[in-house]
Amino acid sequence: MSGRDPTRAVVIGAGVAGLLAAFVLAGSVDEVTVIERDRLxxxxxPRAGVPQGHHAHVLLPCGAAAIDELVPGTLAALVGAGAPGVGLPRDIVVRGPFGRPARHGPWETVLTCTRGLIEWTLRQRLVADTGTTLPAGTEVVGLLGGPGRVTGVLTRRRGDGRLGRAEADLVVDASGHGSAAPRWLAGFGAFVRETVADSGVAYATRPCRLPSSLAEGLPAVYVRLGMRKVSRGGLLVPVEDGRRLATLFGTRGAVPASGADGHTAFARELPDPLIADMLARAEPAGPVRAFRRTASHRPHYERMRQRPEGFVVLGDAACTFNPAYGQGVSVAALGALALREAYVAGPRPGAARGAQRAVARSADTARRIAVGLDQRHPPARGARPGPPRRLLNRYLDRLDAVSAQDPRVQRSMVGVYALTVPPARLLGPATLLAAVRGPLVPPAAAHPDGADHAGRGGPRSGDTAAPRPADARRHDHRERP
Structure with missing residues (x-):
């Protein structure tokens, strides 16, 4: 390092995006500091400043592969800590607008665990492997520098209010959906346009434990929201430590109550009784936690005409998603990969602009899927779909009905959700033909492998064994759409 000044990077936020950014930058700058306002x-x-931390989190195959590439061994550590693998669609009982689809496959495997477990695993590795400093209880209150370049951050300790400065060649904002970056940049005369889609969906989650006779072999349960009316849905998903997280959600006009009694009553009002039946036999393992901030926000940092060098926005600060789709952690990991590619040679002129554009591209497919689904809810706010999108939505409704019986269509739709198959696959000749032919039985007919099968806690005869959760690593992030 002799002959030049050491390079420094500051990362704002010790969530998944911030921790991954710190790993990335530890390989290309001399000194990395992660600044976190919460007590760790x-x-x-869960951390106090992350209200969604009490809800289930999903690692899609592309996100799992990206994290394991950035921090090798993370998936093995998560699985070793009890993070379950859910094979799609075999290991999840789904009740949708067209009944209970047959459970083929599995064709994809996702990890379901708490955000706290993911962050704790990454924090331990970051401190042990890179020597990164992580001062908690300190918040960033502004940027240093000016319109041409960000040169660091202004900090304030939460305990005594003492102000400080942290100089840096690069500042990465990974502070989440409450990011103050638009306000900070406006102070430099740089303004950010934002796109918002608000489905109006609200959540309430309670952890529980099922009786051992019921828990063994019980897959996840997903009661989907209807897309054409005010509706209710729910998710019962396994996480580490043998627990289940029971998340109930509804659109405007059907918002779940936050109390225990209201949570139970709301479950009984779902269009399928399976979750309510499970909860009636479950032992609560914590209070009900509500979450209301589910709008999707996309500040377009990559389109700014004037933006200072040395500043990149990552993770939820760059693009937030409705949590219903389980994309946030995986997209943050893809964004960290984009950051690594832009800074492989360390800070240099133009790197921040290129990195921001790459981060935006890494979120594009997931964003289009999420916003397209959000806009289909009648109470949604924001831009409404035009005629082409409404026609596409009717086509997707048709595919939804077909996929309940056709394993080929089901496999494509699962792959699109998992971000391993490009959405254009749904417009291929074979899928179009299947949509024209339509379902073989009336769409409302339910398949027989739902509640009774789940209650017995065992796979159907003829099902193949689910891949181990760590097998998600075989999905290369470059295969994503």
Whole structure:
């Protein structure tokens, strides 16, 4: 390092995006500091500043592969800590607008665990492997520098209010959906346009434990929202430590209550009784936690005409998603990969602009899927779909009905959700033909492998064994659409 000044990077936020950014930059700059306003727990617990931390999180195959590429061994550590693997669609009982689809496959495997476990695993590795400093209880209150370049951050300790400065060649904002970056940049005369889609969906989650006779072999349960009316849905998903997270959600006009009694009553009002039946036999393992901030926000940092060098926005600060689709952690990991590629040679002129554009591209497919689904809810706010999108939505409704019986169509739709298959696959000749032929039985007919099968807690005869959760690593991130 002799002959030049050391290069420094500051990362704002110790969430998944911030921790991954720190790993990336530790390989290309001399000194990395992660600044976090929350007190960091001494275990896999939710942080106070992350209200969505009490809800289930999903690692899609592309996200799992990206994290394991950036921090090798993370998936093995998560699985070793009890993070379950859910094979799609075999290991999840789904009740949708067209009944209960047959459960083929599995064709994809996702990890379901708490955000606290993911962050705790990454934090331990970051400190042990890179020596990165991580001052908690400190918040960033502004940017240093000016319109041409960000040169660091202004900080304030939460305990005593003491101000400080952290100089840096690069500042990465990974502070989440509450990011103050638009306000900070406006102070430099750089303004950010934002696109918002708000489905109006609200959530309430309660952890529970099922009786051992019921828990063994019980797959996840997903009661989907209807897309054409005010509706209710729910998710019962396994996480580490043998728990299940029971998340109930509804659109405007059908918002779940936050209390225990309201949570139970709301479950009984779902269009399928399976979740309510499971909860009636479950032992609560914590309070009900509500979450209301589910709008999708996309500040277009990549389109700014004037933007200072040395500043990149990542993760939820760059693009937030409705949590219903389980994309946020995976997209943050893809964004960290984009950051690594832009800074492989360290800070240099133009790197921040290129990195921001790459981060935006890494979120594009997931964003289009999420916003397209959000706009289909009648109470949604924001831009409404035009005639081409409404026609596409009717086509997707048709595919939804077909996929309940056709394993080829089902496989494509699962792959699109998992971000391993490009959405254009749904417009291929074979899929178009299947849509024209339509379902073989009336769409409302339910398949027989739902509640009874789940209650017995065992796979159907003829099902193949589900891949191990760590097998998600075989999905290369470059295969994503």
């Amino acid at each position: 727990p001494d275990g896999p617990e």
